[in-house]
Amino acid sequence: MISIEVCVGSSCHLKGARDVIDAFNNEIKHHGLERKVFLTGAFCLGKCLNGVTIKIDDELILEVTPEIVPDIFQSRVLDVLGV
Numbered sequence: 193m194i195s196i197e198v199c200v201g202s203s204c205h206l207k208g209a210r211d212v213i214d215a216f217n218n219e220i221k222h223h224g225l226e227r228k229v230f231l232t233g234a235f236c237l238g239k240c241l242n243g244v245t246i247k248i249d250d251e252l253i254l255e256v257t258p259e260i261v262p263d264i265f266q267s268r269v270l271d272v273l274g275v
């Protein structure tokens with residue numbers, strides 16, 4: 193199980209956290225990984241200036257936009273799971 197937390201604190205919310213969540217949701221559904229990837233919202237992850245901030249397992253990733261979600265998903269999820 194890989195955990196993806198998307199910050200939904202006020203700063204990240206204003207920067208489009210909802211769209212980032214939607215983009216991850218699309219990837220998860222597209223690849224049928226609902227049982228292997230746990231997607232959730234998180235409170236402020238402490239990097240508000242560089243949001244949208246996400247955390248995949250123990251790694252913080254900054255300045256996430258929906259456009260780069262497919263690349264992140266490929267390297268941090270699909271490659272790791274060997275899909």
Ligand code: FES
Nearest residue numbers: 199201204239240
């Ligand atoms: S609100 Fe997202 S890191 Fe602070």
